[in-house]
């Protein structure tokens with residue numbers, strides 16, 4: 378397997394990155410719903426698990442390109458709470474793959490200024506997975522360039538519900554005045570409290586749905602649906618998505634004329 382971050386980028390790749398960096402605002406946070414591993418494998422006559430294994434190569438390329446571009450936050454939807462309903466064998470293969478990849482890549486992440494974070498209901502996840510995550514987290518804790526967040530056993534409804542529960546507990550305990558609850562306070566109880574909302578959200582595989590990813594946080598995300606299956610998604614497709622993002626007008630409720638007069 379190729380080493381991360383160490384390969385010298387080819388001049389064409391560097392040229393594309395420079396154009397993206399200079400032409401317009403880069404997204405501060407990109408969220409990706411990595412879908413289509415099973416269909417990719419089926420098309421090739423392979424097992425679903427082989428599709429997940431192939432998807433790791435896409436993760437590596439996208440993480441490396443995001444870091445080189447200077448994207449501050451990249452969140453990858455890796456396993457949803459609903460995915461616990463999959464066949465037990467597929468779940469255990471996915472968890473083993475996650476452990477293997479984290480163990481193998483932790484040193485690369487640590488040495489390349491990438492911090493690993495995880496969001497999701499980890500109470501549902503096995504102890505071996507939790508321990509591996511903690512190890513990678515600890516080793517990359519002081520890194521600053523790219524925060525790579527794995528959404529594992531995550532769902533947007535779970536995130537909002539756990540925030541409500543913790544707010545209710547603080548109100549009950551007398552440490553929070555309900556009158557002070559506003560959008561900013563609520564967001565500070567979400568699992569994404571320390572990051573900006575995703576500016577760009579990408580879903581691969583041709584499905585046009587959010588599948589319970591960051592529901593609150595995506596209120597004003599630019600969403601790009603692409604037919605590319607996740608194992609075929611590489612930096613070139615990421616660049617295409619960023620280019621499309623840069624060509625969109627983000628109005629946040631205002632009119633186009635208002636935005637132009639503010640320029």
Ligand code: IPE
Pocket residue numbers: 411412413414415416417455456457460471582
């Ligand atoms: C995404 O690929 C990976 C996970 C959800 C864990 P899928 O496994 O959902 O692939 P398809 O959608 O069946 O092709």
Ligand code: IPE
Pocket residue numbers: 410411412413454455456457459460584586588
């Ligand atoms: C969404 O993919 C979840 C992840 C990518 C982790 P799914 O394959 O689970 O989504 P649905 O069920 O087709 O909506």
Ligand code: MG
Pocket residue numbers: 412413414
């Ligand atoms: Mg799927």
